[in-house]
Amino acid sequence: MAPILEIRNLSKTFGETRILRDIHVAVDPGNFLVLVGPSGCGKSTLLNCIAGLEAPSGGHIRIGGRDMAGVNPKDRDIAMVFQSYALYPTMSVARNITFGMRVRGIDRAVQERKLAEVAEQLQIGHLLDRRPAQLSGGQRQRVAMGRALVRDPMLFLFDEPLSNLDAKLRVEMRTEIKRLHQQLGRTMVYVTHDQVEAMTLATHIMVMKDGAIQQLGTPAEIYRAPANIFVADFMGAPVMNLIPARLRRSGGEARLEIDRPGGTPIVFESTPLPGPLPDEVILGLRPEDITEAGRGGDGPSETVECRIDMVEPAGADTYVVSSLGGRPVTARLPPDTAAEPGAVLPLAFDLSRMSLFRPKTGERLN
Amino acid sequence: MLSWLERQIPKIILAPTFAAVTVFVYGFIAWTAWISLTKSRLLPNYDFAGLIQYRRLFDNPRWDMAMGNLMVFGLLFILLSMVLGLWLAILLDQQIRAEGLIRTIYLYPMALSMIVTGTAWKWMLNPGLGLESLVQRWGFDGFRFDWLVDPDRAIYAIVIAAVWQASGFVMALFLAGLRSVDGEIIKAAQVDGIPDWRIYASIILPSMAPVFMSAFIVLAHLAIKSFDLVVAMTGGGPGYATDLPATYMYAMAFSRGDLGQAASSAMVMMMVIFAIVVPYLYSELRAKHD
Amino acid sequence: MTDQPVPLSAAPAGMRVTRPRLRRMALRAGLYAMLAGFAAFYLLPLFVMVTTSLKGLEEIQSGSLVALPREITFEAWSKAWSGTCTGIQCEGLRPFFWNSVAMAVPAVILSTLIGALNGYALSHWRFRGSNILFGAILFGCFLPFQVVLMPMARVLGLLGLAGSIPGLVLVHVVYGLGFTTLFFRNFYVTVPGELVRAAKIDGAGFFRIFASIFLPLSLPIVTVTVIWQFTNVWNDFLFGVSFSQAGSQPVTVALNNIVNSTTGVKEYNVDMAAAIIAGLPTLGVYVLAGKYFIRGLTAGAVKG
Numbered sequence: 001m002a003p004i005l006e007i008r009n010l011s012k013t014f015g016e017t018r019i020l021r022d023i024h025v026a027v028d029p030g031n032f033l034v035l036v037g038p039s040g041c042g043k044s045t046l047l048n049c050i051a052g053l054e055a056p057s058g059g060h061i062r063i064g065g066r067d068m069a070g071v072n073p074k075d076r077d078i079a080m081v082f083q084s085y086a087l088y089p090t091m092s093v094a095r096n097i098t099f100g101m102r103v104r105g106i107d108r109a110v111q112e113r114k115l116a117e118v119a120e121q122l123q124i125g126h127l128l129d130r131r132p133a134q135l136s137g138g139q140r141q142r143v144a145m146g147r148a149l150v151r152d153p154m155l156f157l158f159d160e161p162l163s164n165l166d167a168k169l170r171v172e173m174r175t176e177i178k179r180l181h182q183q184l185g186r187t188m189v190y191v192t193h194d195q196v197e198a199m200t201l202a203t204h205i206m207v208m209k210d211g212a213i214q215q216l217g218t219p220a221e222i223y224r225a226p227a228n229i230f231v232a233d234f235m236g237a238p239v240m241n242l243i244p245a246r247l248r249r250s251g252g253e254a255r256l257e258i259d260r261p262g263g264t265p266i267v268f269e270s271t272p273l274p275g276p277l278p279d280e281v282i283l284g285l286r287p288e289d290i291t292e293a294g295r296g297g298d299g300p301s302e303t304v305e306c307r308i309d310m311v312e313p314a315g316a317d318t319y320v321v322s323s324l325g326g327r328p329v330t331a332r333l334p335p336d337t338a339a340e341p342g343a344v345l346p347l348a349f350d351l352s353r354m355s356l357f358r359p360k361t362g363e364r365l366n
Numbered sequence: 367m368l369s370w371l372e373r374q375i376p377k378i379i380l381a382p383t384f385a386a387v388t389v390f391v392y393g394f395i396a397w398t399a400w401i402s403l404t405k406s407r408l409l410p411n412y413d414f415a416g417l418i419q420y421r422r423l424f425d426n427p428r429w430d431m432a433m434g435n436l437m438v439f440g441l442l443f444i445l446l447s448m449v450l451g452l453w454l455a456i457l458l459d460q461q462i463r464a465e466g467l468i469r470t471i472y473l474y475p476m477a478l479s480m481i482v483t484g485t486a487w488k489w490m491l492n493p494g495l496g497l498e499s500l501v502q503r504w505g506f507d508g509f510r511f512d513w514l515v516d517p518d519r520a521i522y523a524i525v526i527a528a529v530w531q532a533s534g535f536v537m538a539l540f541l542a543g544l545r546s547v548d549g550e551i552i553k554a555a556q557v558d559g560i561p562d563w564r565i566y567a568s569i570i571l572p573s574m575a576p577v578f579m580s581a582f583i584v585l586a587h588l589a590i591k592s593f594d595l596v597v598a599m600t601g602g603g604p605g606y607a608t609d610l611p612a613t614y615m616y617a618m619a620f621s622r623g624d625l626g627q628a629a630s631s632a633m634v635m636m637m638v639i640f641a642i643v644v645p646y647l648y649s650e651l652r653a654k655h656d
Numbered sequence: 657m658t659d660q661p662v663p664l665s666a667a668p669a670g671m672r673v674t675r676p677r678l679r680r681m682a683l684r685a686g687l688y689a690m691l692a693g694f695a696a697f698y699l700l701p702l703f704v705m706v707t708t709s710l711k712g713l714e715e716i717q718s719g720s721l722v723a724l725p726r727e728i729t730f731e732a733w734s735k736a737w738s739g740t741c742t743g744i745q746c747e748g749l750r751p752f753f754w755n756s757v758a759m760a761v762p763a764v765i766l767s768t769l770i771g772a773l774n775g776y777a778l779s780h781w782r783f784r785g786s787n788i789l790f791g792a793i794l795f796g797c798f799l800p801f802q803v804v805l806m807p808m809a810r811v812l813g814l815l816g817l818a819g820s821i822p823g824l825v826l827v828h829v830v831y832g833l834g835f836t837t838l839f840f841r842n843f844y845v846t847v848p849g850e851l852v853r854a855a856k857i858d859g860a861g862f863f864r865i866f867a868s869i870f871l872p873l874s875l876p877i878v879t880v881t882v883i884w885q886f887t888n889v890w891n892d893f894l895f896g897v898s899f900s901q902a903g904s905q906p907v908t909v910a911l912n913n914i915v916n917s918t919t920g921v922k923e924y925n926v927d928m929a930a931a932i933i934a935g936l937p938t939l940g941v942y943v944l945a946g947k948y949f950i951r952g953l954t955a956g957a958v959k960g
Binding site: 048051053072073074078079080082083084086088089090091099100103104147 | 848850851853854855856857858859860864868869872873
Binding site: 379 | 722810893
């Protein structure tokens with residue numbers, strides 16, 4: 001199947017500043033691509049280029065196989081949901097949703113039918129006569145979605161649609177968007193700075209920084225095998241532990257060695273390291289890859305006695321913080337753990353799931 | 367093609383304004399500037415003649431008088447309007463009942479034409495039947511208030527009317543400024559036990575520097591352009607005692623038929639205004655960019 | 657003025673030594689006395705105008721300036737409206753009042769309409785050079801009109817509009833555009849750009865977006881602009897006296913001719929009635945929509 005959206009070699013400069021460079025991506029029908037990154041990384045600019053609201057400085061965008069150069073937003077067969085919802089303030093909800101069809105001169109009966117369908121789907125039938133100012137944040141969000149749904153486009157674009165909602169509503173609406181995606185099976189491109197949103201919604205994630213792609217992959221790939229320290233640090237909560245480590249070579253084999261405060265260095269004796277590596281590396285381990293020794297650890301792991309600095313119960317889990325290699329290191333423990341600040345606890349490190357990075361460039365080594 | 371046209375719509379919409387501004391503002395400034403450098407009299411003469419008109423202008427005692435009057439009028443008008451406006455704003459900021467009504471009363475003169483204002487004050491300041499005779503009737507036989515017909519004082523009579531008209535507006539500006547001071551700072555000062563007058567003097571007024579600045583700019587602009595009020599109250603008289611640059615320019619252009627003098631005096635007026643406004647605009651714009 | 661004022665006199669209880677009650681009351685009384693005194697200062701000219709206009713000439717000559725009329729007569733008003741002489745004509749202020757209406761109405765409508773479109777284009781359809789254009793338009797707000805009087809007189813002559821009301825309309829539209837554009841631009845800049853983007857995706861173009869989204873939002877700024885323009889155009893004297901002739905003079909010029917005519921007996925009551933008539937439209941607007949009037953003044957003051 002041909003991709004719905006295909007971007008090749010896209011760049012965007014504004015004066016001297018390069019906002020986007022070397023963007024390549026293809027989105028297959030039914031996929032949900034999330035563009036994620038810190039503010040200023042160019043993700044919204046990229047979305048605006050796809051929508052035709054900004055002109056790229058170079059490269060190509062194809063939607064449904066059609067080159068989009070010089071094509072107006074209205075002729076791109078897209079719909080877009082905005083961060084501020086961008087509901088027309090002086091129009092009723094019904095008119096907000098049907099505005100596009102009115103502009104296009106679509107038959108009034110068709111307008112009514114589509115409006116009713118969308119209202120039913122989003123359960124906003126009782127709001128149709130209200131003005132946006134009379135709606136709650138969540139209701140506005142639904143209306144904005146309704147305005148996009150009624151277009152029935154080839155490609156949906158979302159620009160941080162949940163960032164103006166409070167925490168609880170955000171989770172609800174996230175689920176709602178996911179449900180819609182599964183129901184409609186449409187292709188969607190979604191911009192957010194929230195990595196949880198990215199992980200839960202996406203079939204594919206594009207992590208961006210400074211206008212360039214850092215990594216493009218499925219949520220599992222991004223989570224398990226981040227392409228560099230930036231992605232490792234940005235994706236996942238609590239964040240991946242990044243511990244400075246040295247290589248101790250003996251014979252043909254190398255072992256990881258980590259400093260710890262006021263004690264002898266830790267050496268992970270039973271884990272041989274793969275391939276050629278530099279003398280210094282950054283070891284990346286997710287908190288769930290460090291557990292309490294002797295409790296349900298299934299894989300091969302290395303046990304280290306660690307002094308606990310802090311205990312942070314979080315309901316379903318308890319996080320304990322220790323210090324290794326001069327960095328705080330977080331481990332995810334079951335809530336009934338006996339860990340106490342100041343005590344020494346044996347922690348099991350599952351190095352089969354480790355990531356290794358080159359300290360200078362941050363690139364992934366394994 | 368249609369799409370190209372569509373993208374040009376904003377430019378097409380702005381084109382008439384662009385043309386009008388180019389011709390009627392910049393083109394006209396250029397024309398007047400050029401005429402001020404020629405020997406034009408009744409009819410325009412486009413031969414360059416250097417600064418001859420400016421030399422004539424600065425040698426003319428009537429222009430000297432007009433500029434001197436502008437200094438006196440401008441300084442007094444700006445100073446009194448600011449002091450009175452600020453004082454009224456502070457008074458009105460004291461939790462006044464019927465504040466809206468009082469504000470309306472202080473500000474209504476701004477809605478009137480200067481000609482109407484001038485007519486009213488001319489009548490009130492008329493020595494025979496106005497305030498002077500009123501006070502004399504009250505028993506102060508020696509009371510004199512004949513500024514309007516006294517060549518040395520007539521300009522002050524115009525200042526009174528001008529302040530009456532504009533001070534309410536300055537009050538409105540200052541009141542808005544007072545009200546926009548961060549309330550938490552004031553609460554903090556009150557908790558610290560700072561007396562009210564100190565709060566005004568040390569906290570509120572210093573933070574209103576931009577309001578002072580824009581009030582000053584508006585008043586200076588009004589002063590330099592002052593024309594109607596003088597025409598209505600004194601016609602520039604007695605003699606040329608209340609002539610201002612604006613009345614001088616008008617007289618040269620429309621009754622004396624001396625285009626060169628009219629043009630050079632207009633150019634001087636414009637330069638005075640820009641000498642005040644341009645640094646202000648520049649600092650405003652730069653502040654916004656930071 | 658939307659912010660809730662912080663009452664300086666209402667500090668939290670116990671935070672400050674309470675003044676003796678009497679002293680406090682005396683201060684408040686002094687405050688109100690002062691406010692009333694100033695109110696009298698501002699009201700006095702209006703009061704004198706109204707009372708003088710209702711008196712007969714004889715009573716004016718013999719009575720006190722601030723006395724109420726012993727006998728109210730509207731003679732001065734009817735003479736001011738339809739009988740008094742402005743130069744050679746003796747038809748009162750009436751024809752000139754209608755001249756002002758005929759000048760102000762189209763000038764206000766046109767300059768507001770063009771200003772709205774300009775402001776919309778300059779705030780949401782920016783292009784290379786649009787900011788410079790805005791600066792160039794804004795510059796006109798500060799222009800002393802003396803600089804343009806003579807070339808304008810010649811251009812009006814060339815266009816065949818010299819001494820005519822359409823000529824005055826043209827002048828007021830051209831030199832009003834700076835402020836109307838400024839008002840609308842500064843208002844429209846606060847409308848989120850996402851609305852325009854959403855509407856573009858919905859398929860609407862420049863005019864459709866303006867008509868469907870911006871115009872319905874514009875009532876407050878249209879009110880401010882219309883009031884500002886009406887006040888300026890109605891009260892204008894300089895353009896009126898420079899570019900009109902006997903038949904086309906606006907009311908301010910006619911009023912000045914009545915008041916400053918040197919022939920005959922000075923009829924102060926007629927002068928005052930005429931002044932009130934000339935000032936009534938703008939005064940009425942001020943009383944009815946003072947809030948918008950002030951907003952225009954202060955908005956204009958920020959930049960102009």
